[in-house]
Amino acid sequence: MPRSPRATQLIDPAAIRGRDRYHLMTSLVAPRPIGWISTRGADGVPNLAPYSFFAALSAAPMLVGVSVGMPRGALKDTGRNLRARDAFCVNVVTEELLSAMNETSASVPPEVDEFELAGLTLAESEVVDAPFVAEARAVLECRVRTEVDLGEAANAFFVGEVVGVRLDPSLEMEPDTSIVTPESLRPVGRLGGAAYMVADRIQRVQRPD
């Protein structure tokens, strides 16, 4: 017998404060992957910052998308660098890099190099015009394909094509596949507020035929 729906509270996003919309969105669309994005400014200064309005969009070609905020109309440094150089690297955030990733989210002026700020080693991509985090065990090297207009949203959405995938030898694949095991990667997902999800219990569920 179909169950009758429980009385739930229906919230109209247009009727609540921006801060509450942000809190609802980020605690319910969760866990979110973190695009830890490294770029270089027009002036050559390296930049590194986490973005969890980030997603895989397509596998052929490999496309990822990142939505960069524009607080008070000013695009964050990552977005300005994406426009300037059309290149970025996505450094996969794993458990051992969680605290360094968090340090790179500090609001600092564009001339500050967040690699130095967080004590990370900068390495240069040979494929795209962007640096990457040498300590990251997986990196996606990307070229910006397009910037998508999100209307009145105070965000600029960039679509990047992955043109290189860098993997550390510590990573293991599931047999006869290119699936990197979560046990060897230990990726981190973002939940609401200051909460993150680490891979403490991994459950496998086989798909139906």
Ligand SMILES: Cc1cc2nc3c(=O)[nH]c(=O)nc-3n(C[C@H](O)[C@H](O)[C@H](O)COP(=O)(O)O)c2cc1C
């Ligand atoms: C885990 C995490 C995820 C974040 N995701 C976003 C995001 O999706 N969009 C955004 O505009 N800022 C996001 N931020 C905040 C930026 O990282 C922060 O504003 C940073 O200073 C931006 O750096 P930039 O100006 O060098 O690009 C996030 C912060 C953290 C810790």
